[in-house]
Amino acid sequence: MDFAWSDEQQAFRQKLRDFLADNLPDDWEKFSEHGPASPALTAFAREFCGKLAENGMLFPHWPKELGGEGLGPWEQQILAEEMWSAGEPRGGQYMNVNWIGPTLDRYGTPEQKAQYLKPITDGATLWCQGFSEPDAGSDLASLRTRAELVDSNYVINGQKIWTSYAGLADTCFLLTRTSDDRKKGITILLVPMDTPGITVRQIPSLVGEGDIHEVFFDDVTVPEGARFGEEGQAWEIIAYSLRNERLGVPRFSLARAALDRAVAMLQERGEFSGEIVRAEAARCAAACDASQIACYALVQKRVDGEQIGAESSSARYAVVQCERAVCEFVIEYVPEALAGASPYLKMHHQRGIVAGVASGAAEIQLNIIASDVLELPREPR
Amino acid sequence: MELALNEDQTQILDFIDSLAKPYASVPMHDVSYALTSDDLDNELAENGFLDVMSVEELGPVTAALVVEKLARLPFALESAASALVRSLIDPDLPRPLCLVEEGRLNRPVRFLRPGASVVVVGPSGVRSFTASEELIAPPQEDTLYAYPVAFLTGLPDALTSHDIAAEEVQRAWRVALAAETAGLLGAALESLTTYLSERKQFGRPLATFQALRHRLAETQVLTNGVYWMALKAAGTGDPADAALAALHAQDAAKRVGYDYHQLMGGMGMTLEHPMHLWTYRLKLLTAELGGRGSQALAAADAIWG
Numbered sequence A: 001m002d003f004a005w006s007d008e009q010q011a012f013r014q015k016l017r018d019f020l021a022d023n024l025p026d027d028w029e030k031f032s033e034h035g036p037a038s039p040a041l042t043a044f045a046r047e048f049c050g051k052l053a054e055n056g057m058l059f060p061h062w063p064k065e066l067g068g069e070g071l072g073p074w075e076q077q078i079l080a081e082e083m084w085s086a087g088e089p090r091g092g093q094y095m096n097v098n099w100i101g102p103t104l105d106r107y108g109t110p111e112q113k114a115q116y117l118k119p120i121t122d123g124a125t126l127w128c129q130g131f132s133e134p135d136a137g138s139d140l141a142s143l144r145t146r147a148e149l150v151d152s153n154y155v156i157n158g159q160k161i162w163t164s165y166a167g168l169a170d171t172c173f174l175l176t177r178t179s180d181d182r183k184k185g186i187t188i189l190l191v192p193m194d195t196p197g198i199t200v201r202q203i204p205s206l207v208g209e210g211d212i213h214e215v216f217f218d219d220v221t222v223p224e225g226a227r228f229g230e231e232g233q234a235w236e237i238i239a240y241s242l243r244n245e246r247l248g249v250p251r252f253s254l255a256r257a258a259l260d261r262a263v264a265m266l267q268e269r270g271e272f273s274g275e276i277v278r279a280e281a282a283r284c285a286a287a288c289d290a291s292q293i294a295c296y297a298l299v300q301k302r303v304d305g306e307q308i309g310a311e312s313s314s315a316r317y318a319v320v321q322c323e324r325a326v327c328e329f330v331i332e333y334v335p336e337a338l339a340g341a342s343p344y345l346k347m348h349h350q351r352g353i354v355a356g357v358a359s360g361a362a363e364i365q366l367n368i369i370a371s372d373v374l375e376l377p378r379e380p381r
Numbered sequence B: 001m002e003l004a005l006n007e008d009q010t011q012i013l014d015f016i017d018s019l020a021k022p023y024a025s026v027p028m029h030d031v032s033y034a035l036t037s038d039d040l041d042n043e044l045a046e047n048g049f050l051d052v053m054s055v056e057e058l059g060p061v062t063a064a065l066v067v068e069k070l071a072r073l074p075f076a077l078e079s080a081a082s083a084l085v086r087s088l089i090d091p092d093l094p095r096p097l098c099l100v101e102e103g104r105l106n107r108p109v110r111f112l113r114p115g116a117s118v119v120v121v122g123p124s125g126v127r128s129f130t131a132s133e134e135l136i137a138p139p140q141e142d143t144l145y146a147y148p149v150a151f152l153t154g155l156p157d158a159l160t161s162h163d164i165a166a167e168e169v170q171r172a173w174r175v176a177l178a179a180e181t182a183g184l185l186g187a188a189l190e191s192l193t194t195y196l197s198e199r200k201q202f203g204r205p206l207a208t209f210q211a212l213r214h215r216l217a218e219t220q221v222l223t224n225g226v227y228w229m230a231l232k233a234a235g236t237g238d239p240a241d242a243a244l245a246a247l248h249a250q251d252a253a254k255r256v257g258y259d260y261h262q263l264m265g266g267m268g269m270t271l272e273h274p275m276h277l278w279t280y281r282l283k284l285l286t287a288e289l290g291g292r293g294s295q296a297l298a299a300a301d302a303i304w305g
């Protein structure tokens, strides 16, 4: 075991930092308040991701033949940490890197790969994830958006909700119901968002402009070739995707950077000498460290080519604890931060409060830990 | 960054497993507060398991792994201080090694007995002496803490000074505390998981009730965090990492100390079930090095100055 970064890894991190310093605008912190799904940031991200791609930093961990640099999972982690703690200048394109790209590569048909992978590795396209529905949140398998095969076309009717980036996305990774056989009746369709019959409505939220949406599907028609995997294979495929997604966002990096920022503000005005505030800050730092190292243990599994299983829920839950601790610390000790005094801390807060809900609620992670890490006998259904 | 066990580490942990096999459960009908075994202690020491830290290709992470593993046993062993602190002070100090804080000499001292090396750490530096009968108040046979403990009645006139900063010993001590806590937490969780999976009420195993499942799952997350933070702190040698690991460890210990007995109902109040062997050790460890508040302040000092 070795807890130090190699020289190459440190150099890679520095290269990313230099790139960020050179390519983020001077007013970036204020600008990033717009939120990752806002029109302003989405437009910025298209340009920024294009530049990352040109410099081999959009998919550095992918093999060369797929447009990457052939680096490994640790570099992927370093990349995610640097981007996320800078306020995620890739906007919604981070999803391409974390799970949409890998999932397309693993399960796509040659035609789908040819159509979708290049825009992704060029940093030129935005996706959205159409999973949740009004009556299918944690109980995702109860989703009802229907897709019917009619003359080699799928006709889609139903509604999605909470869909991030839907307003500006090019394509939707959509879960539909093709039969009533619960998990086995769910099928993925790749749906261009400009297909007639799709209506997107923004939901005003605490988490920043343009982030979450309702998406309505009224007789939306796509060719059979839009089906991703087989009919009924969605559950298997998204299990793979979600494992990648859960590990994908290194929230602890931004949380820790936000904590340091809050402490610096307190130090500046001479309010960081009391034992209570110091101890509380340390407890936040411990929560950040605990979640970081739990995630690193999973990255190691990736390096070793091992499957990541339910431990990802354990790491996820640790991450939720760290976000919660830091969000609460900031409000208790630097309340003015969310009222204009620190765009960075406000940005962190808006990202941080969703940690326990987005991509699977915290309590669901506890259920998974209980059943699959601790292997407790299952709850009766 | 490389977080997989290397071959040496896997081998050492396997050796310990086979060596400790006869000690993996509580002997039938034994209802002692503190289980100890001189035989096991001797075997571990003779085989060099407590000296791995100073072996170059093994080092402190391996030592922390050894301590974590040994802390899982129902038998109390003085391993943490010996394996993770002793070689910094003087590798030849006779065991058991008792670390005490200057200014807090009235605390119960784990493993204190005549012949033990007592190391006093604090503003006056790092000083040691060999404990003799007259400096020890009679050992407390009926302590609840599941460690053999005794009290110091005072310090001898002459102590040996060691050429190492108190802060460095405190750092290593925090790593030792975290590594031992990680093992205790792991063993206690495993034991509780088994109990709740088997014990039925209302016609089903208690472990099927979500109110209990979530509490167990949350402590799994904490236990995992303490394990990795202890190893990381051992690996980096960084005072901030050590303080954060010890802080997280003591926080977790405090949390489970209540829950684990509560979730076993009446059985949790008995000596028949071994749970107390881990939880009462954890409880005493929450008092070490000034408790959670002190670790938190030490971490804040190390991180933010």
Ligand SMILES: Cc1cc2nc3c(=O)[nH]c(=O)nc-3n(C[C@H](O)[C@H](O)[C@H](O)COP(=O)(O)OP(=O)(O)OC[C@H]3O[C@@H](n4cnc5c(N)ncnc54)[C@H](O)[C@@H]3O)c2cc1C
Residues within 6 Å of the ligand: A128, A129, A130, A131, A132, A133, A136, A137, A138, A139, A161, A162, A163, A164, A165, A207, A211, A212, A354, A357, A358, A359, A360, A361, A362, A363, A364, A367
């Ligand atoms: C900012 C944000 C962005 C999002 N982006 C997307 C997106 O792009 N695409 C998408 O498809 N979805 C997205 N989501 C939706 C997200 O995945 C869901 O919100 C999440 O799965 C929870 O579902 P829900 O909101 O319906 O809550 P519910 O399922 O109604 O849960 C409410 C509460 O009940 C608890 N609960 C539910 N079931 C159980 C149980 N069995 N045991 C114990 N407790 C339980 C939950 O933990 C939670 O605390 C996003 C959500 C947010 C907040």
